[in-house]
Amino acid sequence: MSDYILEMEHISKTFPGVKALDNVELKVKQGEVHALIGENGAGKSTLIKVLAGVHEADEGGRYLFEGIDADIHRPLDATLKGISIIYQDLSLFPNLSVAENIYIGRDSNKKPWTKINWKSMKELAGKALDELEMDIDLNKRVELLSIAQQQMIEIARALAFDSKLIVMDEPTSSLSSGEVEKLYRVIDKLKERGISVIFISHKLKELFRVSDRFTVLRDGQFVGSYDVEEIDEQQLIKRMVGREVVYENNTQKAAVGEKVFEVKNFSKEGNFKDINLSLYEGEILAVTGLVGSGRTELAQSIFGVNKADEGTLWLNGKDLKINSSEDAVKQGIAYVPEARQTQGLVLEQSIVNNMTLPVIDALRNKLKLIDRKVEKELTEQYIKSLDVRPSMPDLAADKLSGGNQQKVVIGKWLSAQPKLLIIDEPTNGIDIGAKTEIHKLLRRMVKEGIGVIMISSELPEVLSVSDRILVMSRGRIAGELNTLEADQEKVMNLALDTEEPEDKRQPEGAESTVHQEV
Amino acid sequence: MKALLKQKEFSVLAIVIIICVILSFVSPVFLTVGNWMDILEGNTVIGILAIGMTLIIITSDIDVSVAALTTAVAVSIGFMFQYLPDSWFSVVLIFLIAPLIGMLLGAFNGILVSKIQIPAIVVTLGTLNIFSGLVLYFTNGNYINSTQFPQSFMAFSNIEILGIPILIYLFALVAVSTWFILKYTLIGRSVLAIGGNAQSSTRVGINFKKVKMFVFTYMGFLGGVAAIAQTSYTTAVDPNGLMGLELTVIAAVVLGGANIHGGRGSIPGTLLGVLLLAIMQNGMILARIDTFWQNVVTGAIIVIAVSYDEINHRRNQAKLANIDVKEAS
Ligand SMILES: Nc1ncnc2c1ncn2[C@@H]1O[C@H](COP(=O)(O)OP(=O)(O)OP(=O)(O)O)[C@@H](O)[C@H]1O
Numbered sequence: 023m024s025d026y027i028l029e030m031e032h033i034s035k036t037f038p039g040v041k042a043l044d045n046v047e048l049k050v051k052q053g054e055v056h057a058l059i060g061e062n063g064a065g066k067s068t069l070i071k072v073l074a075g076v077h078e079a080d081e082g083g084r085y086l087f088e089g090i091d092a093d094i095h096r097p098l099d100a101t102l103k104g105i106s107i108i109y110q111d112l113s114l115f116p117n118l119s120v121a122e123n124i125y126i127g128r129d130s131n132k133k134p135w136t137k138i139n140w141k142s143m144k145e146l147a148g149k150a151l152d153e154l155e156m157d158i159d160l161n162k163r164v165e166l167l168s169i170a171q172q173q174m175i176e177i178a179r180a181l182a183f184d185s186k187l188i189v190m191d192e193p194t195s196s197l198s199s200g201e202v203e204k205l206y207r208v209i210d211k212l213k214e215r216g217i218s219v220i221f222i223s224h225k226l227k228e229l230f231r232v233s234d235r236f237t238v239l240r241d242g243q244f245v246g247s248y249d250v251e252e253i254d255e256q257q258l259i260k261r262m263v264g265r266e267v268v269y270e271n272n273t274q275k276a277a278v279g280e281k282v283f284e285v286k287n288f289s290k291e292g293n294f295k296d297i298n299l300s301l302y303e304g305e306i307l308a309v310t311g312l313v314g315s316g317r318t319e320l321a322q323s324i325f326g327v328n329k330a331d332e333g334t335l336w337l338n339g340k341d342l343k344i345n346s347s348e349d350a351v352k353q354g355i356a357y358v359p360e361a362r363q364t365q366g367l368v369l370e371q372s373i374v375n376n377m378t379l380p381v382i383d384a385l386r387n388k389l390k391l392i393d394r395k396v397e398k399e400l401t402e403q404y405i406k407s408l409d410v411r412p413s414m415p416d417l418a419a420d421k422l423s424g425g426n427q428q429k430v431v432i433g434k435w436l437s438a439q440p441k442l443l444i445i446d447e448p449t450n451g452i453d454i455g456a457k458t459e460i461h462k463l464l465r466r467m468v469k470e471g472i473g474v475i476m477i478s479s480e481l482p483e484v485l486s487v488s489d490r491i492l493v494m495s496r497g498r499i500a501g502e503l504n505t506l507e508a509d510q511e512k513v514m515n516l517a518l519d520t521e522e523p524e525d526k527r528q529p530e531g532a533e534s535t536v537h538q539e540v
Numbered sequence: 541m542k543a544l545l546k547q548k549e550f551s552v553l554a555i556v557i558i559i560c561v562i563l564s565f566v567s568p569v570f571l572t573v574g575n576w577m578d579i580l581e582g583n584t585v586i587g588i589l590a591i592g593m594t595l596i597i598i599t600s601d602i603d604v605s606v607a608a609l610t611t612a613v614a615v616s617i618g619f620m621f622q623y624l625p626d627s628w629f630s631v632v633l634i635f636l637i638a639p640l641i642g643m644l645l646g647a648f649n650g651i652l653v654s655k656i657q658i659p660a661i662v663v664t665l666g667t668l669n670i671f672s673g674l675v676l677y678f679t680n681g682n683y684i685n686s687t688q689f690p691q692s693f694m695a696f697s698n699i700e701i702l703g704i705p706i707l708i709y710l711f712a713l714v715a716v717s718t719w720f721i722l723k724y725t726l727i728g729r730s731v732l733a734i735g736g737n738a739q740s741s742t743r744v745g746i747n748f749k750k751v752k753m754f755v756f757t758y759m760g761f762l763g764g765v766a767a768i769a770q771t772s773y774t775t776a777v778d779p780n781g782l783m784g785l786e787l788t789v790i791a792a793v794v795l796g797g798a799n800i801h802g803g804r805g806s807i808p809g810t811l812l813g814v815l816l817l818a819i820m821q822n823g824m825i826l827a828r829i830d831t832f833w834q835n836v837v838t839g840a841i842i843v844i845a846v847s848y849d850e851i852n853h854r855r856n857q858a859k860l861a862n863i864d865v866k867e868a869s
């Protein structure tokens with residue numbers, strides 16, 4: 023027997039009009055963590071779906087599992103062989119309980135009249151959650167959980183299955199860094215037990231932390247497989263994108279104009295305290311800090327999702343009264359949340375219909391009908407600037423890869439033509455090539471007079487895109503840096519600001535209160 | 541989870557109780573045991589059908605052929621009675637054959653929906669017409685009355701145990717076993733799962749087509765049981781007696797908290813929905829309100845309840861979207 027648990031060779035998959043996979047190879051050794059990387063739309067998820075029996079590959083491929091012909095034609099076959107998949111778009115049942123969601127599928131091959139044993143189901147589900155150090159009520163319906171918690175439920179399901187191979191398609195894109203750490207610990211444990219893992223992510227740093235081997239895809243083709251020792255980040259990027267992508271620190275001084283937006287004495291118990299910030303015309307303001315430092319909470323309070331206890335807002339010469347997110351939208355504030363994957367996309371509708379949703383009223387012509395031509399032009403413009411692939415405005419959103427779906431969501435918020443845009447982790451789930459495109463787009467928006475506040479925990483991104491950096495720590499602004507004078511070390515020193523805060527409540531704790539409210 | 545589910549069922553329960561209180565003032569007869577036996581026995585057919593419909597609606601489908609299907613089975617029973625001897629054996633035989641015929645008719649719906657993948661509303665509208673056309677052809681629209689029934693069946697329909705009519709036991713049996721199926725069997729969970737998320741269900745290895753096939757066949761099975769109940773209750777077969785009943789059945793299910801979009805619905809909820817419609821009907825009869833006003837009021841209640849539910853549903857979803865934003869960190 024070979025030491026490969028999984029061998030896929032000459033795998034092709036053609037969708038009507040798209041060759042998503044073209045002669046691809048993926049070989050995974052027993053007990054290794056194998057990273058599968060490539061740009062948005064490179065075919066990663068499609069390859070996984072072939073592996074899982076969701077899609078049948080074109081003729082001519084070779085697919086062996088544990089050394090013998092896999093013979094997998096439907097998802098159940100894969101499950102029975104010990105393959106578990108955590109899909110990018112999750113596959114949970116919102117109307118069922120946590121326990122049922124974790125257990126489901128274990129007995130899909132049993133007779134329909136088999137009795138369900140709730141007790142052993144809960145035991146098993148509880149054990150899987152314990153392993154993930156998660157404390158969730160097993161009886162709670164999954165639709166009442168946060169996206170991050172839902173993601174953990176999926177992972178728990180894979181653990182509960184006693185799988186031999188677990189595939190995780192971008193499991194970390196909606197997890198906080200604390201949860202990501204937990205996941206890594208679990209992956210280490212899996213490895214010790216000899217379980218193989220395929221891990222898909224756009225965060226190369228985390229891949230170097232967990233993976234033993236890389237397989238790179240580009241435009242549906244196999245580029246190569248590499249051991250972690252024989253390659254570095256830059257080389258990987260070059261192989262993924264086909265060219266070098268370098269982050270260059272912003273070296274140009276922005277022509278700063280009038281003040282456009284101001285936050286005065288903003289406080290919210292347990293989240294942030296005494297926040298004062300101003301945004302000037304022509305600049306991108308970055309807000310950074312560790313997870314739990316209150317960045318996202320601040321943005322959400324500005325946007326009216328959870329109201330601040332104290333403080334006022336001021337936009338373009340006017341004091342603002344914002345009690346809800348609707349108010350904020352009416353005042354011209356747009357907020358692109360970090361977890362966009364499942365939000366605000368009508369999957370069966372076309373890209374056009376999704377993108378122009380917020381501006382549909384403005385697009386009406388004299389007859390009060392929607393002007394299809396203008397609509398299409400607008401969409402094509404965003405498709406181009408966000409590099410949505412394939413660039414077909416009429417394609418249904420569910421035919422797009424996960425990352426491209428995210429770009430459509432971003433385009434949707436941008437098309438609303440806000441006066442102030444707050445964008446949270448703008449390049450989460452987006453490949454390294456498209457990242458620079460999004461950065462350019464933000465620059466352009468600023469030039470057009472839109473105020474941009476970017477929240478990001480990726481320091482290279484912060485340093486290359488912004489003009490000014492606010493670093494938050496424990497719910498306060500720990501310091502402000504001019505990007506021209508900043509470097510990673512200076513930012514980290516502020517972010518790690520070790521002075522004891524007055525209020526002892528940890529932002530971590532604040533987060534979990536939110537969870538419990540649900 | 542339970543809190544929310546219960547809340548919903550509680551609100552139906554609360555309305556039921558309020559109406560009961562009002563009606564007990566309007567009519568002294570309302571709260572008597574005899575009246576309640578009448579209400580329950582008279583709604584056994586609707587109740588049994590609503591229980592089957594609950595499963596179909598949970599899978600986000602609909603079956604508008606139920607009343608026609610039940611009538612078709614009832615007519616078959618009527619014809620068979622002409623040849624069956626007067627013995628308990630005939631009653632047993634009917635209990636075997638009627639559900640079987642129902643299952644076959646239901647399976648026909650099921651095949652069209654799951655294998656050929658025609659939308660259920662189209663399929664069942666078609667079979668509704670086929671079933672009722674055949675019924676009219678074979679009966680010429682005429683009653684089959686009890687003179688042709690075996691005495692043993694008449695005796696069966698008069699059985700009371702502890703002062704409770706046999707049909708109420710039948711109703712209870714159907715309700716308890718279907719509740720059990722939904723809560724404690726694999727197939728029941730699969731029904732809920734495909735209603736919750738069809739794509740996920742195939743990914744975890746649930747056979748979507750088989751489950752669809754099951755809900756329609758089970759609906760047919762219960763249609764057969766309902767046909768026996770109907771024949772026993774009216775001691776006759778009326779080819780037009782159940783016309784339009786499918787709407788009441790669907791209304792009861794939706795009133796009971798099942799959602800047309802699928803995924804949500806429960807047997808206790810549906811029972812409350814049936815009860816709510818039943819006591820309103822009963823109350824208006826006791827209060828001597830004209831039949832057409834009865835229909836208007838019933839219709840209005842259904843519209844209000846369903847819109848309320850839909851609005852609530854959307855509001856909850858909006859809230860959830862907010863929570864997502866809130867927790868995106
Ligand atoms: N069901 C489908 N029908 C048609 N085209 C599809 C379908 N699913 C995927 N595609 C196309 O196949 C290509 C590969 O998509 P895939 O989802 O595998 O990308 P990916 O590598 O997972 O990208 P991402 O990082 O954005 O998730 C894309 O061009 C996508 O539009």
Ligand SMILES: [Mg+2]
Pocket residue numbers: 066067068110191423424425
């Ligand atoms: Mg993908």
